[in-house]
Amino acid sequence: MFTKVLIAEDFDSINIALIQTLESMGVKEIEHAKYCDDALLKAKKAIQDKAPFDLLICDLSFETDYRTVTLKSGEELITAIRQIQPSIPVLVYTVEDKSFVVKSLVEDLKVNAFVHKGRNSISQLKTAMETILFGGTFISQNLAHALKENSFNEIEDYDVQVLTHLSNGITIEEMEQLFKNKDIKPNSKSYIEKRISKLKDIFKAKTTIHLVSLSKDLGII
Template sequence: MPKTTKILLTDDHQLIIEGILSYLNGIENLDIVTTNSCDDAYAKIKVALVDEPFDILFTDLSFDNTDNSSKIDSGENLIKTLRSENIDIKVGVLTGHSETNRIFNVIRNLEPSAYLLKGKCNTNELNFAIQKMLAGEIYYTHEIHQKLLKRALVEIQMDDVAIQILKELPNHPKISNLEGVVKKEDGSFLKIRSIENKLAKLRTDLQANNNTDLVLKAKELGILD
């Protein structure tokens, strides 16, 4: 008889939980427990360690139901807490957050076994993700994978001059003001024509309509804070 996989599903919206449950209930051999807060999720995981530990945690990232009494106020902090205590549980992010910068930071810093988007997953994808996680593999939904790939490609194209220009751009009303500000590797200043050429290439690489849009795209990709 196949082993039952014990899953903890954490989300602050009960309707979302019920929707995800409708998909998970279509998968065999799952024992699913739900909770609406990170504190409760942590408590359930700790209690279960004594007898029947959870195999997988699916958690959202943002929780709107936290207050000053909450010890763990986000999915990120829940994952960090579990990691800091070396609790053996596979973690999957199941969220509505699809901002490239947040995705990049969560995956780089927390290394979840899966990253799926609420409202865009179904029984088949959840089942596939669960099987991958149980096998010790990684699964990111297609949209997340594409965003990470684009972020990596853009990062490869970024050099120190490009970063300087993007950081200084919001501080100067005219492009000509960047002359005498942006430096090359040898310490000399970049001429205005070179700055304009670099900006044109950056707009093309980041598919930006103008310089304002370029800065926004750079922030969305996590290139700028």
Template sequence: MPFKIRHVLIIEDVDSIILGLKTILQDMPYCTAATAKTADEALYSIKKSVETHNPFDLVIADFSFSRNIPGNSPKKEQVFIEKVKELLPNCKIIVYSADRKPYLINNLINKKLINGFIAKDRDSLNLFPRVIKHFEAGNNIYLNQQLHPIMERYNSTDIEEYDVTLLELLASGSTQADISTILKNKGVTSSVSSIEKRINRLKILLAAQNTIHLIAIAKDDGII
């Protein structure tokens, strides 16, 4: 159902980009914008907006917020966005970032945690009035055109949780023998040969030349 986006939260740590977004939003006189530079600031602002019965209609977040979240979990972005969605179940969430992580973006969209992604570039700020009108017209997903080709890999590729676990263990320095032992201790029976076959399958799916290249792709695409 169409609605008006009146209250926007910008989660961004670069002052010039904050200024640019606020300037764009000023051209939509019914919009007000708040800002946060860290995940903690963002969650505080979101909770206050809910408590004062003025919840945010739109959150614009850069993946850089994950730098401010303690720990080394590769899924910090998803955990944070899950918290935002829990607090603001009816809010639209757009990721606006130079970090193009197609697996992560596709996963967040499929889980209905975000409503789209805009890649930062020289002209991308000018897309936001269009994005807001897109949502106000009743549409639910927005992806700028340049992202479509790199998203295609994960629209058709079946990466399972088991694959993600393998990649995380490889990235931590575990050998195939180590991985077999770790999985068995978790109740998952996987021989070294079956693990090798799965890794080779992933190399083919992700067009990786070797294991190091595979881990690099997995990190770049937001799988781990």
């Protein structure tokens, strides 16, 4: 079992539940942080002390308050810690349930487990940790379908920009000029229209407004 675990979670009630669960599983050292910046500092200190954490459990979203922070999300924290400790296993524990987010975390950030907070999340948390120990990847059953949705593989950074501009009320004509000014290519009106049409097919959206709405629901923009 893991011996030293770092938790990044901003709600006390969840922190308490996680700590109790880890203690029941025999984890000897548990540290937690309510801010991503603090979690990164703890990770750096542990490495400096030659006693690094062997598992990171983190949420994705953190509420803003009076404090100014550098790292504002779980994704940013994972990226920062992986830069100083590339091999640390990561277990994401969150209410987030958008397919695009799950797929991105597993395929791009290479997280080892994604547990959806819910009624059975504690038992899933235990299973996830055991799966990681044996070199596997765990995804909550209600979200496992995300990795099978091949259509998301067709979405490029260019498409995300198009969708973002559409959500901000920018017309295709305005987008064409904007892309030209920023030297983003292809930037012709006809190509942008073709990409929007393809995105409608991928998401099975009936209108551009419907396309934007679905993109937001899936966490793409």
